[in-house]
Amino acid sequence: MARLMLRPTARNANVRCQSAADTSPEPLLVRCARGEAVERPAAWMMRQAGRYQKAYRDVALKHPSFRVRSETTDLIVEISLQPFKSFRPDGVILFSDILTPLDAFGVHFEIDDNKGPLIEDPIRSADQLSKLREIDLGKLSFVGEALSTLRQEVGNAAAVLGFVGSPWTLATYIVEGKSTSIYKTIKCMARSDPDLLHRLLDHLAEQIATYCQFQIDSGAQCLQLFDSWGGQLTPADWDKISKPYIERIIQKLKKSHPDTPVVLYVNGSGGLLERMATVGANVIGLDWTVDMADARKRIGKSAVQGNVDPCMLFSNQDSIKEAVHECILKAGPNGHILNLGHGVLVGTPEENVGHFFDINRAWSWENAPARV
Numbered sequence: 215m216a217r218l219m220l221r222p223t224a225r226n227a228n229v230r231c232q233s234a235a236d237t238s239p240e241p242l243l244v245r246c247a248r249g250e251a252v253e254r255p256a257a258w259m260m261r262q263a264g265r266y267q268k269a270y271r272d273v274a275l276k277h278p279s280f281r282v283r284s285e286t287t288d289l290i291v292e293i294s295l296q297p298f299k300s301f302r303p304d305g306v307i308l309f310s311d312i313l314t315p316l317d318a319f320g321v322h323f324e325i326d327d328n329k330g331p332l333i334e335d336p337i338r339s340a341d342q343l344s345k346l347r348e349i350d351l352g353k354l355s356f357v358g359e360a361l362s363t364l365r366q367e368v369g370n371a372a373a374v375l376g377f378v379g380s381p382w383t384l385a386t387y388i389v390e391g392k393s394t395s396i397y398k399t400i401k402c403m404a405r406s407d408p409d410l411l412h413r414l415l416d417h418l419a420e421q422i423a424t425y426c427q428f429q430i431d432s433g434a435q436c437l438q439l440f441d442s443w444g445g446q447l448t449p450a451d452w453d454k455i456s457k458p459y460i461e462r463i464i465q466k467l468k469k470s471h472p473d474t475p476v477v478l479y480v481n482g483s484g485g486l487l488e489r490m491a492t493v494g495a496n497v498i499g500l501d502w503t504v505d506m507a508d509a510r511k512r513i514g515k516s517a518v519q520g521n522v523d524p525c526m527l528f529s530n531q532d533s534i535k536e537a538v539h540e541c542i543l544k545a546g547p548n549g550h551i552l553n554l555g556h557g558v559l560v561g562t563p564e565e566n567v568g569h570f571f572d573i574n575r576a577w578s579w580e581n582a583p584a585r586v
Contacts (some may be wrong), residue, residue: 216270239371244435245462247475247497249549255542257574258305258375259567260479261557262297267564269296280325290360295367300564301571305436305551306364306372308429310357312379312440313387318353319421320346321388329392336391338403343414349421351428358432365433366529376434378426380441381418381463382456388414397446404455411455419459423466430471438477438499439463445482445501452486457493464494477519481556482578487512502555517549524554527566534566538573539583548580 243256264270270293273283283289293309313331316323322334337343351358364374387393389400390412403411426437444456464476478490479499483533490498491513500509500520509518542552552574558567 216311216340217483217529232568234356239370241304241370241435243373243375243551244475246549246551247477247517249515250301250550253429253579254574255550256373256546257303257552257571258303258307258372259293259297259554259558259570260307262286262305262307263293263304263309263421264558265560266567267300269300276329280311280327283570284314285356287356287359287363290356291367294360294364297567298368298372301568302372302575303571304372305375306368307377307438308357308361308364308434309374309414310377312377312384312442314357315349315354315378315421315425316384316388318351318425319335319349319417323387331387331393333387333391336399337388337414338399340410340413343410346417349424351424354425354428358428361429361433365435371378373435374433375436375438376426376429376432377440378429378463379457380439380444381415381422381459382444382447383440383442384418384422385411385414386443386445386446388418397443404451415459426463426467430467430474434474436475436477437467438479439495441478441480444480444486445484449485449489457489462549463491468494475517477551479519491516497549497551499553501554506534506541510545518545519551519553521553522570524556524559524562527554527558527562527570529566531566534569535573536584538570539577542574542577543582547582 236399242252243258245252246256273289273293277283277289283293290309294306297303298306313323324332326332335342361374361376362581368374386397386400390397429437439460441456441460443454447455460478467474467476475496477497478493478495480486480490481501483490483501484504487504487509497517497519498513498517500506502523503542504521505520520539522537526534
């Protein structure tokens with residue numbers, strides 16, 4: 215994709231100035247991920263940059279293709295920084311997609327604004343699988359360049375987050391050929407041709423591990439691993455089909471980048487929490503369907519992320535404050551990154567997103583209420 219040059223703005227200059235003045239050794243989010251004592255939880259939101267923001271919609275009008283927006287260095291940087299400039303979250307996540315690396319190892323795809331991801335040639339045979347190759351990081355230079363630029367722009371004022379999809383979640387798109395709600399083809403493959411599926415998952419784990427290392431080397435200070443469709447598996451199947459490949463990725467990262475925290479998020483994870491706590495991730499991301507205090511008991515020593523219901527941001531500001539305070543109190547003073555239980559919903563009022571972050575910034579464990 216061609217690179218589009220951004221014109222410097224006063225706001226961009228202000229970000230750099232503030233970043234240079236921030237002399238804290240590491241961003242708050244990284245310290246929270248490690249379970250260190252902090253004055254308040256760090257906070258960011260999944261789908262932090264996106265259609266709920268007018269600034270994003272304006273960029274989308276100029277550049278209608280999602281792949282152009284997410285594969286052009288300057289657009290990635292501009293969009294990633296939009297919520298940082300507006301709300302000052304403690305994390306700035308790369309604007310990208312979990313499918314972005316697929317082309318780099320031989321899986322061609324498009325993203326339709328209405329239909330979602332579309333895989334040109336779904337993999338359902340050994341012959342198709344044999345055509346996959348090792349990941350070509352040269353085809354992902356825009357990711358590395360964007361992460362490096364974000365680190366320069368943000369400094370220590372926030373942590374720069376990279377992210378990837380888990381092998382199982384990526385495999386659902388590669389095998390089904392598109393988004394699905396029932397996962398019939400890949401679940402049948404798991405029973406009728408398990409060798410083929412595991413060979414695909416094995417290949418994906420190796421390529422995604424390399425992609426993770428590339429993101430960290432390029433500037434990511436924390437990495438979130440999305441097993442978005444792990445909750446569509448039975449716990450027993452998750453143990454066989456998803457967990458081993460997540461573990462392999464995390465083990466490789468712990469060897470090559472032991473100081474970089476990894477967050478594991480599984481949507482619909484209520485039946486998987488104890489299993490998630492054993493894969494080696496520093497932080498367990500929680501959706502809104504589990505109680506934060508109960509989750510803390512179930513997963514033990516791992517740090518947690520989450521888990522305010524995204525629909526709460528459509529409520530009044532007093533209700534948002536109550537929900538945020540309840541989440542923080544139940545999570546406790548150490549090892550908590552405040553987030554939603556899923557991504558920001560389209561149509562969410564921007565002022566309520568800002569209010570969410572304002573509430574968190576005003577929190578102090580030294581003066582915390584005993585209860586909501």
